[in-house]
Amino acid sequence: MRDAYVVGAGQSAFGSFPDESYRSLFRTAVEAAVESVPNGFALADVEEAYLGTLGVGGRQLGLPGPACTEHVGLDGTPVTRVENACAASGYALRQAVMAVRAGMADVALAGGVEVMTDLSDEAVRYWLGVSGETEWERLSGTTFAGVYAQMASAHMREYGTTAEQLSAVAVKNHDNAAHNPKAHLDFTCTLEEATEAPAVAEPLTLYHCCPTTDGAAAALVVSEDVVEEYTDAPVRVAGVGAAADRVGLFQRDTYTAIPASRRAAETAYDAAGLDPAALDFAEVHDCFAVAELLAYEDLGFCDRGAAGDYVESGATRPEGDLPVNTSGGLKAKGHPIGATGAGQVVEAYDQLTGRAGDRQLDDPVVGLTHNVGGSGGAAVVHVLERADRREGPA
Amino acid sequence: MRDAYVVGAGQSAFGSFPDESYRSLFRTAVEAAVESVPNGFALADVEEAYLGTLGVGGRQLGLPGPACTEHVGLDGTPVTRVENACAASGYALRQAVMAVRAGMADVALAGGVEVMTDLSDEAVRYWLGVSGETEWERLSGTTFAGVYAQMASAHMREYGTTAEQLSAVAVKNHDNAAHNPKAHLDFTCTLEEATEAPAVAEPLTLYHCCPTTDGAAAALVVSEDVVEEYTDAPVRVAGVGAAADRVGLFQRDTYTAIPASRRAAETAYDAAGLDPAALDFAEVHDCFAVAELLAYEDLGFCDRGAAGDYVESGATRPEGDLPVNTSGGLKAKGHPIGATGAGQVVEAYDQLTGRAGDRQLDDPVVGLTHNVGGSGGAAVVHVLERADRREGPA
Numbered sequence: 001m002r003d004a005y006v007v008g009a010g011q012s013a014f015g016s017f018p019d020e021s022y023r024s025l026f027r028t029a030v031e032a033a034v035e036s037v038p039n040g041f042a043l044a045d046v047e048e049a050y051l052g053t054l055g056v057g058g059r060q061l062g063l064p065g066p067a068c069t070e071h072v073g074l075d076g077t078p079v080t081r082v083e084n085a086c087a088a089s090g091y092a093l094r095q096a097v098m099a100v101r102a103g104m105a106d107v108a109l110a111g112g113v114e115v116m117t118d119l120s121d122e123a124v125r126y127w128l129g130v131s132g133e134t135e136w137e138r139l140s141g142t143t144f145a146g147v148y149a150q151m152a153s154a155h156m157r158e159y160g161t162t163a164e165q166l167s168a169v170a171v172k173n174h175d176n177a178a179h180n181p182k183a184h185l186d187f188t189c190t191l192e193e194a195t196e197a198p199a200v201a202e203p204l205t206l207y208h209c210c211p212t213t214d215g216a217a218a219a220l221v222v223s224e225d226v227v228e229e230y231t232d233a234p235v236r237v238a239g240v241g242a243a244a245d246r247v248g249l250f251q252r253d254t255y256t257a258i259p260a261s262r263r264a265a266e267t268a269y270d271a272a273g274l275d276p277a278a279l280d281f282a283e284v285h286d287c288f289a290v291a292e293l294l295a296y297e298d299l300g301f302c303d304r305g306a307a308g309d310y311v312e313s314g315a316t317r318p319e320g321d322l323p324v325n326t327s328g329g330l331k332a333k334g335h336p337i338g339a340t341g342a343g344q345v346v347e348a349y350d351q352l353t354g355r356a357g358d359r360q361l362d363d364p365v366v367g368l369t370h371n372v373g374g375s376g377g378a379a380v381v382h383v384l385e386r387a388d389r390r391e392g393p394a
Numbered sequence: 395m396r397d398a399y400v401v402g403a404g405q406s407a408f409g410s411f412p413d414e415s416y417r418s419l420f421r422t423a424v425e426a427a428v429e430s431v432p433n434g435f436a437l438a439d440v441e442e443a444y445l446g447t448l449g450v451g452g453r454q455l456g457l458p459g460p461a462c463t464e465h466v467g468l469d470g471t472p473v474t475r476v477e478n479a480c481a482a483s484g485y486a487l488r489q490a491v492m493a494v495r496a497g498m499a500d501v502a503l504a505g506g507v508e509v510m511t512d513l514s515d516e517a518v519r520y521w522l523g524v525s526g527e528t529e530w531e532r533l534s535g536t537t538f539a540g541v542y543a544q545m546a547s548a549h550m551r552e553y554g555t556t557a558e559q560l561s562a563v564a565v566k567n568h569d570n571a572a573h574n575p576k577a578h579l580d581f582t583c584t585l586e587e588a589t590e591a592p593a594v595a596e597p598l599t600l601y602h603c604c605p606t607t608d609g610a611a612a613a614l615v616v617s618e619d620v621v622e623e624y625t626d627a628p629v630r631v632a633g634v635g636a637a638a639d640r641v642g643l644f645q646r647d648t649y650t651a652i653p654a655s656r657r658a659a660e661t662a663y664d665a666a667g668l669d670p671a672a673l674d675f676a677e678v679h680d681c682f683a684v685a686e687l688l689a690y691e692d693l694g695f696c697d698r699g700a701a702g703d704y705v706e707s708g709a710t711r712p713e714g715d716l717p718v719n720t721s722g723g724l725k726a727k728g729h730p731i732g733a734t735g736a737g738q739v740v741e742a743y744d745q746l747t748g749r750a751g752d753r754q755l756d757d758p759v760v761g762l763t764h765n766v767g768g769s770g771g772a773a774v775v776h777v778l779e780r781a782d783r784r785e786g787p788a
Contacts, residue, residue, distance in 0.1 A: 062525025078636035085456035101496035131456025242472035
């Protein structure tokens with residue numbers, strides 16, 4: 001099995017762009033990814049591509065892969081659309097890694113895109129709802145805010161988690177987004193504002209929920225055989241893990257964890273030969289504030305039930321032991337469904353290669369990305385490391 | 395790179411099944427695949443799964459992967475939805491092969507499903523249309539029958555191909571389907587009936603078009619390290635090829651070929667180390683009769699422009715030099731979009747392992763499957779061989 005490396009990653013701004021199309025956003029992301037490769041990159045080198053998208057709005061529901069890649073001049077390159085709801089482009093990255101490891105490509109592109117803000121509220125609700133369990137969740141009127149609200153309620157009841165602890169996630173991620181020029185909600189908020197905002201689905205307030213966002217992101221993945229052509233700052237895909245679960249929350253054994261996240265993380269840690277203590281930062285799937293708390297526990301950052309105290313301790317702020325969502329996260333950077341997973345990789349790549357601007361952490365070596373589909377029907381975790389700077393045997 | 399083998403494949407019947415769901419059809423296909431493994435197979439061995447579906451009807455547009463795999467008890471196994479329109483499960487098989495070759499799974503499942511017959515004619519037209527180029531084909535009212543009719547007209551004008559030659563494809567594939575208990579249109583037709591049937595889109599008549607079909611299919615793919623546990627009749631994935639192209643027919647250089655098919659086939663032949671003369675049979679993408687003629691030329695079965703004469707010669711009938719679509723093809727076996735690619739693999743597996751009943755060819759060793767997305771925006775080709783019976787070096 002050959003090693004795979006991320007040698008470039010880029011994204012469009014995340015936000016509301018009435019003058020853009022899904023293809024123009026994708027092109028912007030790919031151009032940014034190419035631009036980010038230290039030693040230069042010719043797009044024609046791409047031998048294999050994956051596109052993550054839910055296809056919100058039904059713009060090009062079939063064949064969005066070639067529709068996007070033709071727009072950047074990759075007319076003939078094999079491209080496959082990958083979908084696992086909000087984890088679509090996390091899985092696209094995993095497929096690109098697989099293509100490289102399989103020896104079926106030396107250079108692969110993994111991207112994602114979604115355009116959402118030109119739709120009516122009703123249409124957005126429909127298009128998000130299609131990733132819920134159909135018969136007993138979506139068709140009975142349950143939204144994703146409602147599903148995550150049930151998790152939040154259960155976590156509060158079982159572990160004493162408070163509304164202020166949910167708000168602490170929002171405050172941190174808004175603070176981070178305020179330093180990210182690509183973020184959708186690039187303003188700060190206070191604990192009081194977040195807690196006292198109108199409820200979307202109790203106990204989740206407006207500030208506990210991610211926005212509806214347009215955007216695209218892309219990563220360039222190459223094999224160990226060619227990595228030196230592209231970079232002297234190799235970001236190795238040290239570990240990959242994925243897991244599935246029942247699509248409906250009500251079908252699972254627990255409301256206070258996302259088991260697929262835990263299993264995906266275990267696989268990724270095992271493959272990378274490390275545990276969460278080795279991480280210097282993480283980008284986790286915080287579609288709602290409670291999701292970031294669950295991630296802390298599912299990914300082993302803190303004990304089960306301790307996430308509320310953990311966020312309040314400041315451990316996951318940029319100056320803490322394990323900065324989480326320095327990008328602003330889905331919460332404030334934004335959540336263009338199909339672009340989110342690849343967007344997390346952009347932040348990880350930028351942090352690991354010293355490109356994170358005002359958000360730059362102090363020489364991080366190992367980072368993690370965590371992308372969830374639906375309310376946990378799918379999850380995918382990547383451990384990325386600066387191979388040249390990791391201590392101990394390679 | 396490890397070799398990958400198909401050790402089992404099965405499908406539901408293709409047809410109209412108002413009492414079935416996409417999940418019950420998927421389960422039937424998976425059970426048939428498991429049943430087909432010579433030395434037995436425990437579904438719990440599956441470490442990785444891919445589901446090809448367009449999601450026709452919008453039943454579970456997000457996360458159909460876990461929605462299907464949970465229904466067969468694979469709740470936790472990583473599963474990824476793969477979509478390239480009508481080539482969805484051809485690409486799902488390719489991803490399963492990649493997972494095995496990458497060393498990320500020893501045992502993988504690739505399946506596909508679609509339910510279409512419970513929709514209105516208008517809804518079917520919409521859901522097929524979403525894989526056309528959106529702005530200039532779909533939204534201007536062009537159907538896929540219309541797009542392929544343009545190819546047929548061009549081929550007739552350029553090469554003198556006749557309506558009777560188009561009908562010869564239909565007659566052959568209906569004859570074959572009449573021997574396939576899983577086929578949707580299991581009746582024969584005459585050359586006259588096919589030629590004189592009402593036009594769907596001139597010059598294509600009703601008999602030149604595939605039906606709207608429900609169905610599911612699945613294949614089990616394992617690594618060389620474990621293949622001997624499952625079978626003494628190993629079907630090796632000798633070659634895989636994929637290619638993309640502009641989504642819209644009008645955007646390409648030719649109306650009389652599908653260039654993505656040609657390039658996918660070249661890649662697959664190169665990987666397998668053989669040329670078309672080595673094939674004992676093929677399942678090709680005959681969504682319309684003209685598509686089978688184009689496939690003959692794109693896949694190198696005959697010279698460019700000679701496909702009409704080739705089919706009239708009988709070469710592709712079961713008793714001919716290169717039997718094509720012994721299953722009945724999309725034309726008569728049926729075309730449940732997401733299930734079609736995996737369904738082709740079922741026929742190939744059955745032929746290579748002597749399970750094809752009344753359609754059984756005389757000891758075939760090498761077969762090909764060819765699956766096209768849209769009008770040629772994507773194509774994928776697999777060369778499958780009985781590794782134990784191929785002459786010359788392995």
